[in-house]
Amino acid sequence: MMLLRRLxxxxxxxxxxxxxxxxxxxxxxxxxxxxxxAEDPPTADxxxxxxxxxxTLIFPAYERLVKYDGAKTEVIPELAESWTTAPxxxxxxxxxxxxxxFDDGSPVDAAAVKYSFDRVKKLAAGPGDMFPxxxxxxxxxxxxxxxxxxxxxAPFLSALATSAGSIINPKAQEHAVNGDDAKAWLAEHSxxxxxxxxxxxxxxxxxxxxxxxxxxxxxxxxKQVIFKIVRExxxxxxxxxxxxxxxxxxxxxxxxxxxKSSAGVVIESNPSLYVVYLYLxxxxxxxxxxxxxxxxxxxxxxxxxxxxxxxxxxEQMRGAVPDGMWGHDPQGMQYSYDLEKAKxxxxxxxxxxxxxxxxxxxxxxxxxxxxxxxxxxxxxIGVTMDMKNVADTTKRELVAKGDYDIATxxxxxxxxxxxxxxxxxxxxxxxxxxxxxxxxxxxxxxxxITQALAxxxxxxxxxxxxxxxxxxxxxxxxxxxxxxNDIFAMRSSVKxxxxxxxxxxxxxxxxxxxxx
Amino acid sequence: MAADGIATSPRPASxxxxxxxxxxxxxxxxxxxGTAIALLVLFVIMAAPLLxxxxxxxxxxxxxxxxxxxxxxxxxxxxxxxxxxxVLFGARASCGIAFAIVIISTxxxxxxxxxxxxxxxxxxxxxxxxxxxxxxxPALILAMALAAALGPSLFNAMLxxxxxxxxxxxxxxxxxxxxxxxxxxxxxxxxxxASPAYMLRWHILPNALSPIIVQATLDLGGTILTAAALxxxxxxxxxxxxxxxxxxxxxxxxxxxxxxxxxxxxxxxxISAMGFNLLGDGLRDMLDPRLGGR
Numbered sequence: 073m074m075l076l077r078r079l080x081x082x083x084x085x086x087x088x089x090x091x092x093x094x095x096x097x098x099x100x101x102x103x104x105x106x107x108x109x110a111e112d113p114p115t116a117d118x119x120x121x122x123x124x125x126x127x128t129l130i131f132p133a134y135e136r137l138v139k140y141d142g143a144k145t146e147v148i149p150e151l152a153e154s155w156t157t158a159p160x161x162x163x164x165x166x167x168x169x170x171x172x173x174f175d176d177g178s179p180v181d182a183a184a185v186k187y188s189f190d191r192v193k194k195l196a197a198g199p200g201d202m203f204p205x206x207x208x209x210x211x212x213x214x215x216x217x218x219x220x221x222x223x224x225x226a227p228f229l230s231a232l233a234t235s236a237g238s239i240i241n242p243k244a245q246e247h248a249v250n251g252d253d254a255k256a257w258l259a260e261h262s263x264x265x266x267x268x269x270x271x272x273x274x275x276x277x278x279x280x281x282x283x284x285x286x287x288x289x290x291x292x293x294x295k296q297v298i299f300k301i302v303r304e305x306x307x308x309x310x311x312x313x314x315x316x317x318x319x320x321x322x323x324x325x326x327x328x329x330x331x332k333s334s335a336g337v338v339i340e341s342n343p344s345l346y347v348v349y350l351y352l353x354x355x356x357x358x359x360x361x362x363x364x365x366x367x368x369x370x371x372x373x374x375x376x377x378x379x380x381x382x383x384x385x386x387e388q389m390r391g392a393v394p395d396g397m398w399g400h401d402p403q404g405m406q407y408s409y410d411l412e413k414a415k416x417x418x419x420x421x422x423x424x425x426x427x428x429x430x431x432x433x434x435x436x437x438x439x440x441x442x443x444x445x446x447x448x449x450x451x452x453i454g455v456t457m458d459m460k461n462v463a464d465t466t467k468r469e470l471v472a473k474g475d476y477d478i479a480t481x482x483x484x485x486x487x488x489x490x491x492x493x494x495x496x497x498x499x500x501x502x503x504x505x506x507x508x509x510x511x512x513x514x515x516x517x518x519x520x521i522t523q524a525l526a527x528x529x530x531x532x533x534x535x536x537x538x539x540x541x542x543x544x545x546x547x548x549x550x551x552x553x554x555x556x557n558d559i560f561a562m563r564s565s566v567k568x569x570x571x572x573x574x575x576x577x578x579x580x581x582x583x584x585x586x587x588x
Numbered sequence: 589m590a591a592d593g594i595a596t597s598p599r600p601a602s603x604x605x606x607x608x609x610x611x612x613x614x615x616x617x618x619x620x621x622g623t624a625i626a627l628l629v630l631f632v633i634m635a636a637p638l639l640x641x642x643x644x645x646x647x648x649x650x651x652x653x654x655x656x657x658x659x660x661x662x663x664x665x666x667x668x669x670x671x672x673x674x675v676l677f678g679a680r681a682s683c684g685i686a687f688a689i690v691i692i693s694t695x696x697x698x699x700x701x702x703x704x705x706x707x708x709x710x711x712x713x714x715x716x717x718x719x720x721x722x723x724x725x726p727a728l729i730l731a732m733a734l735a736a737a738l739g740p741s742l743f744n745a746m747l748x749x750x751x752x753x754x755x756x757x758x759x760x761x762x763x764x765x766x767x768x769x770x771x772x773x774x775x776x777x778x779x780x781x782a783s784p785a786y787m788l789r790w791h792i793l794p795n796a797l798s799p800i801i802v803q804a805t806l807d808l809g810g811t812i813l814t815a816a817a818l819x820x821x822x823x824x825x826x827x828x829x830x831x832x833x834x835x836x837x838x839x840x841x842x843x844x845x846x847x848x849x850x851x852x853x854x855x856x857x858x859i860s861a862m863g864f865n866l867l868g869d870g871l872r873d874m875l876d877p878r879l880g881g882r
Contacts, residue, residue: 306843447828448645448667459828461822
């Protein structure tokens with residue numbers, strides 16, 4: 073009797089203890105990797121996704137014709153074993169390596185390559201901008217594929233190594249509904265030949281990757297990789313410090329400093345081409361006046377932001393192309409914090425009693441302090457700025473529609489070519505979501521960047537891009553704030569991570585392992 | 589009900605009550621503490637510009653997240669603003685808004701409630717069913733929905749919370765009215781031909797007031813919490829306005845290393861909400877004749 077009455081209590085207690093202890097133990101398992109992400113990736117569809125948050129899933133799930141060589145920005149073969157290019161740079165022929173298979177066991181062939189590139193082009197959703205001059209993809213034989221270009225595109229080979237160049241299993245087309253080219257299905261599933269495949273996705277909760285049994289490379293060390301969506305930085309940090317997570321992304325610079333002292337935690341802080349900047353809505357008064365835009369550029373406290381908010385682990389931008397990439401102009405013009413000048417420019421422009429808004433989200437921890445500092449500076453020169461804190465998806469929508477005054481931005485290149493900045497930020501055909509988020513148009517700039525795109529000689533291209541930057545610096549469509557280190561944290565037991573500045577938020581989980 | 593035995597006629601009784609009130613407050617230490625806190629909050633609201641060592645919105649990027657020191661008593665936040673000054677000024681937003689909410693909802697609620705009780709009939713039924721609808725939803729959820737619909741700002745948050753608080757006062761005032769309506773002096777004045785408006789002004793409202801005031805004081809604490817909650821989730825005060833709820837909200841990203849950022853605004857919410865609750869509790873005990881004026 074006694075025992076029977078106590079049984080439920082005991083069972084509950086036992087279940088509770090089992091649960092509590094079972095919880096953390098998966099993270100300490102040697103063959104399970106747990107990664108805490110700050111935001112749920114929008115999609116995992118290579119034909120649609122343009123955020124690094126989505127690349128986290130796309131890179132391990134798919135293979136591309138070529139890939140970045142470890143930490144370097146040069147490419148080496150992945151699916152392609154060799155390639156040739158015609159002297160006029162208008163056609164590229166790739167010979168596919170044999171033995172690569174999709175996660176359903178079917179081989180990766182030339183038809184799959186054609187399917188993938190045709191799909192990216194047809195969807196025209198942003199990734200298509202990576203291959204602006206690809207005219208046609210031709211299947212020569214099952215192991216050979218030929219790309220025909222309408223104009224030479226200098227960074228073509230690098231572009232193939234991006235998320236947009238991922239090769240998708242044509243069988244994914246079976247999941248197409250209402251002619252969406254399987255967009256809905258591929259958003260949360262994978263159909264690639266990479267080391268892992270997406271096996272479960274609970275929105276805003278967690279994503280589970282399992283190894284692809286048909287993967288051609290060395291079998292990965294992990295039997296499972298779990299991505300947990302943990303919005304609060306404090307929670308991510310506690311989970312890492314307690315060993316419930318092996319790796320956490322989006323670590324603000326000040327927390328990174330404090331975390332260095334906790335046992336078993338390693339901070340990865342790498343110089344990157346990650347830039348933080350502000351979009352000014354050039355289509356909308358008063359920002360259609362370059363003088364007003366310049367005034368805002370003079371009202372940002374660059375030094376205070378770099379030394380204070382970023383604790384010196386950032387540097388002020390000098391032109392759109394960041395330091396460390398060719399095309400950067402070391403003599404370029406830089407705006408300084410000069411409220412007198414800003415005031416004068418506003419007076420010259422003939423505007424007074426400005427009332428503007430600042431749209432931002434919490435996706436980057438620097439955005440709010442940047443806004444608060446700008447708000448205080450602008451208040452001194454008689455400009456009222458309201459801060460609009462919205463969800464990150466809402467911010468993206470508002471920016472895409474041009475429904476904002478000032479909005480926050482962050483950008484990181486997918487391949488090492490100034491194209492990633494100049495031809496995307498300033499091209500009037502890419503207004504809104506694709507990249508020209510300031511809705512900027514200057515025919516002289518358009519001309520220079522179009523010319524640079526069609527030129528093959530790197531020296532000439534560099535000069536064209538530098539010339540274009542001279543104009544854009546003057547026009548100030550964006551407020552160019554700073555470029556910063558890429559910072560995340562992991563347990564010291566996690567081995568084998570290789571940082572590549574083109575692959576921010578992409579972890580090479582197929583080559584990583586855990587030592588304990 | 590609560591006025592039983594004390595209020596035979598409206599005016600002299602209220603003076604009498606005030607005298608007794610102070611006598612009883614002295615005997616209850618918790619009420620004294622509550623009163624002291626309430627007075628302190630009132631003082632801070634009025635004297636914030638004199639007490640604060642820095643302007644609350646003064647940014648100093650080089651002195652960000654500084655620990656409490658003599659220079660910055662409560663430390664600084666992520667853009668180097670002095671938290672002590674912000675907590676002081678925050679009293680204006682957080683408690684000021686709570687006062688405004690309580691006053692708005694009390695006035696509107698008691699007028700509607702008394703009217704409903706005096707007029708009666710279908711109007712009464714319609715008003716009460718409408719109030720039941722409001723009461724059927726959890727107050728914070730309803731306030732969130734209203735604030736989100738109106739757009740995030742301190743003023744809209746205030747309106748939303750005030751609307752949500754109205755039904756409680758309507759019910760209270762109506763209950764009072766129904767019992768007062770049958771008093772001899774009310775019946776007498778009606779038999780002399782007094783209009784409903786006259787009765788409301790001279791007989792019903794003054795006598796229904798004391799339970800309503802108690803309810804209002806009790807509500808202050810809860811209202812401070814609700815207003816802070818709305819600001820915490822971003823529907824209330826907008827930057828750079830200093831408000832305790834939004835300060836806790838932005839401070840939570842830093843609480844592992846910079847404990848002071850969330851602690852002081854949090855304490856301010858805790859102490860002021862507790863103070864008003866103690867005061868309200870004490871007032872209720874004293875004004876409730878059934879408890880024998882304990």
